Structures are given as structure tokens and as C-alpha cells.
Amino acid sequence: MTTLLSVEHLSKVFTLGGGLFKPGRELVALNDISLTVEAGETLAIVGESGCGKTTLGRCIIKAQPVSEGKVFYHPKDGQKVELTELDKRAIKPWRRDIRMIFQDPMSSLNPNMRVFDLVAEPLRVHRICKGRELEDRVISTLGKVGIPADAIGRYPHAFSGGQRQRIGIARALVLDPKLVIADEAVSALDVSIQAQVLNLLDDLKREFGLTYIFISHDLGVVNYIADRVMVMYLGHVVETAPTEQLFERPRHPYSEMLLEALPIADPTRRKGQNKELRGEIPYLGNRPIGCPFHTRCRYAQDKCRAEKPALRPINGTAQMAACHFAETLELKGAYEAPQKVFA
Numbered sequence: 556m557t558t559l560l561s562v563e564h565l566s567k568v569f570t571l572g573g574g575l576f577k578p579g580r581e582l583v584a585l586n587d588i589s590l591t592v593e594a595g596e597t598l599a600i601v602g603e604s605g606c607g608k609t610t611l612g613r614c615i616i617k618a619q620p621v622s623e624g625k626v627f628y629h630p631k632d633g634q635k636v637e638l639t640e641l642d643k644r645a646i647k648p649w650r651r652d653i654r655m656i657f658q659d660p661m662s663s664l665n666p667n668m669r670v671f672d673l674v675a676e677p678l679r680v681h682r683i684c685k686g687r688e689l690e691d692r693v694i695s696t697l698g699k700v701g702i703p704a705d706a707i708g709r710y711p712h713a714f715s716g717g718q719r720q721r722i723g724i725a726r727a728l729v730l731d732p733k734l735v736i737a738d739e740a741v742s743a744l745d746v747s748i749q750a751q752v753l754n755l756l757d758d759l760k761r762e763f764g765l766t767y768i769f770i771s772h773d774l775g776v777v778n779y780i781a782d783r784v785m786v787m788y789l790g791h792v793v794e795t796a797p798t799e800q801l802f803e804r805p806r807h808p809y810s811e812m813l814l815e816a817l818p819i820a821d822p823t824r825r826k827g828q829n830k831e832l833r834g835e836i837p838y839l840g841n842r843p844i845g846c847p848f849h850t851r852c853r854y855a856q857d858k859c860r861a862e863k864p865a866l867r868p869i870n871g872t873a874q875m876a877a878c879h880f881a882e883t884l885e886l887k888g889a890y891e892a893p894q895k896v897f898a
């Protein structure tokens with residue numbers, strides 16, 4: 556396997572309020588995150604809203620500065636570029652390789668631009684081609700995402716939500732990227748349209764040898780597309796595992812809780828799913844001492860309220876969890892769930 560992207564000890568702190576003589580309040584959105592993304596894989600980052608997954612995506616593409624830590628892009632074997640130290644100009648060439656797809660195509664697409672110009676814009680910004688070549692490239696990219704050539708003169712409002720997301724994907728794809736970060740890319744779509752867009756992303760991955768970071772709050776969607784899952788809670792990584800392993804035997808109680816909340820319509824296939832998520836996410840500015848999840852964890856003990864568990868490999872496998880009792884807890888999986896979500 557070849558590493559395409561690596562993140563080392565990344566933290567992001569926002570400071571709210573404050574004044575001349577009064578310090579602001581610090582909100583730690585990301586706490587010492589390290590990860591690697593291998594070329595050709597789909598790594599999903601999951602967690603409830605506010606867990607830091609979108610902030611992490613934005614820090615990776617440098618849409619937001621990091622407070623601490625480093626992000627490296629590995630364009631080829633043996634080459635390692637530290638994105639976090641590059642200025643706006645120096646990072647521009649690498650922005651071709653790492654593209655982002657956003658949740659809400661209606662707000663990420665300029666409503667006053669025609670589809671042709673929306674997809675041509677990245678080519679023009681990066682001065683890749685012009686004239687006939689640009690036209691051919693735009694039309695061919697739109698064709699790959701299922702938007703016909705005769706639609707290029709239309710505006711975003713003339714398309715359905717699913718078609719608009721396809722245009723967003725074309726904008727990312729037209730630069731021939733290596734890594735695509737999809738931030739809740741199907742969350743705003745109906746379930747049937749979600750399946751179409753996920754299939755499209757999967758096809759494109761194979762055709763163009765893409766690598767994805769797929770940010771989502773929905774484990775059903777994640778199971779459909781991801782090779783590996785990273786679960787985040789309150790700005791911490793609490794578990795990482797190959798997708799199958801996570802669904803079969805989660806090692807962190809938060810992962811178990813997310814799996815229990817998976818919506819499964821067919822009662823014969825349920826393994827205790829459809830439950831509500833327990834408790835409230837603590838305010839970021841008032842994070843619990845010890846294990847960040849202890850205020851919602853049904854297995855919490857005194858040790859959990861005093862000592863923060865480290866993220867570590869479990870029983871020598873590729874699964875890692877940050878729970879004091881990860882090796883011994885018998886947590887419930889939900890392996891039957893996924894197919895049903897998109898049936």
C-alpha cells in the first residue's frame with residue numbers, strides 16, 4: 556500500500572469572544588488527530604454533528620489553518636509535501652490533486668453561473684486549458700457523471716438535488732484529482748437518490764483510480780462505500796477499523812451506540828438497531844475530564860471519569876480504540892444492517 560495523505564497530531568482550537576483584558580473562551584474542535592490515507596482506499600470519517608469531522612476535512616485542504624500538527628500529501632512514492640507550511644500560492648498546484656465535494660450543492664454552486672462555466676471554472680483558475688480543449692473536457696466530465704451535453708447552458712436551479720450533486724462531483728473531477736474529500740455528499744438527498752450518487756462515486760473511483768475521504772454522520776451510507784472507518788467524538792478519534800470489522804465487532808461503546816441507531820425497516824434483520832442516540836453531546840468548551848464519552852457511556856466506571864484512554868491497537872489487529880475496556884467489553888455489532896438501508 557502507498558500512503559497518499561498523512562495527518563500528524565493535528566489540533567484545532569477556536570477562540571470565542573474575549574477582549575483587550577479578557578481572554579476568549581477556547582473550544583478544542585480537534586484534539587491530536589493522526590491518520591493515514593492509503594492510495595485507492597475510501598476512508599470514512601463518522602460521528603455526530605459537532606464531532607469535528609468537517610473541521611478536519613477543512614484543515615486537510617487548508618480551508619482553515621491548524622492550531623498544531625501537520626498534514627502531508629504524498630504525490631508519489633518517496634515524495635512528501637507538508638501542506639500545512641505552504642502559503643496560498645505554493646499550495647495551489649496541490650489543490651488540483653485534492654478536491655472537495657460539499658453537502659449542499661445548491662449553496663456550493665453559484666446560482667448565476669451556467670453548468671458549463673461551473674465545471675469550467677476550476678480549469679480556468681488553474682490555467683489548464685482553454686478554447687476547444689476546455690469545452691471538450693467539460694462536456695466529457697459532465698458525461699461521466701450523467702449530465703448530458705445539451706444541459707450545459709442551464710442554471711443550477713433547473714436541476715434536481717441529485718443532478719446538482721452530480722455537477723458538484725464534475726467540478727471536483729474535472730481537474731483529474733487523486734484525492735476527493737466528500738463532506739456529507741449525499742446527506743441532503745432522498746435515500747433512492749443517495750444510492751445512485753454513491754454508486755456513481757464508486758464507479759468513478761474505479762475508473763479514475765481515486766482515493767476518497769468520505770465524511771458522514773450516517774453509518775449506513777458509510778458501510779456502503781468505505782473500506783475503513785474512523786469514528787470521531789468531541790474532536791477525538793475513538794475508533795478506527797476496517798469497515799467489516801467495525802460493523803461486526805465494534806470496540807468502542809460510542810461506535811456501538813451509532814450502530815444501534817442505524818435505521819433498519821425489516822424487524823427480522825434487526826440486531827437491536829433503531830434505537831435513539833443516548834444523552835447529549837457535551838458543549839465543546841466544557842469537555843468532560845477523563846474519557847470524553849463517559850457522560851453518555853453505559854459502561855463507564857470510576858477510571859473513565861479520571862483517566863483519558865489512549866487510542867491503541869486491539870489484540871494486535873488493524874482495529875484501534877480509545878476505551879479502557881476495549882479488549883474485554885462484549886459490544887454489539889450490526890452486520891446485517893447495510894444492504895437493507897439501500898434496498
Ligand code: SF4
Nearest residue numbers: 846849852859878879
Ligand atoms: Fe466508556 Fe469508559 Fe470506555 Fe470511555 S473508557 S468508552 S467511558 S467504558
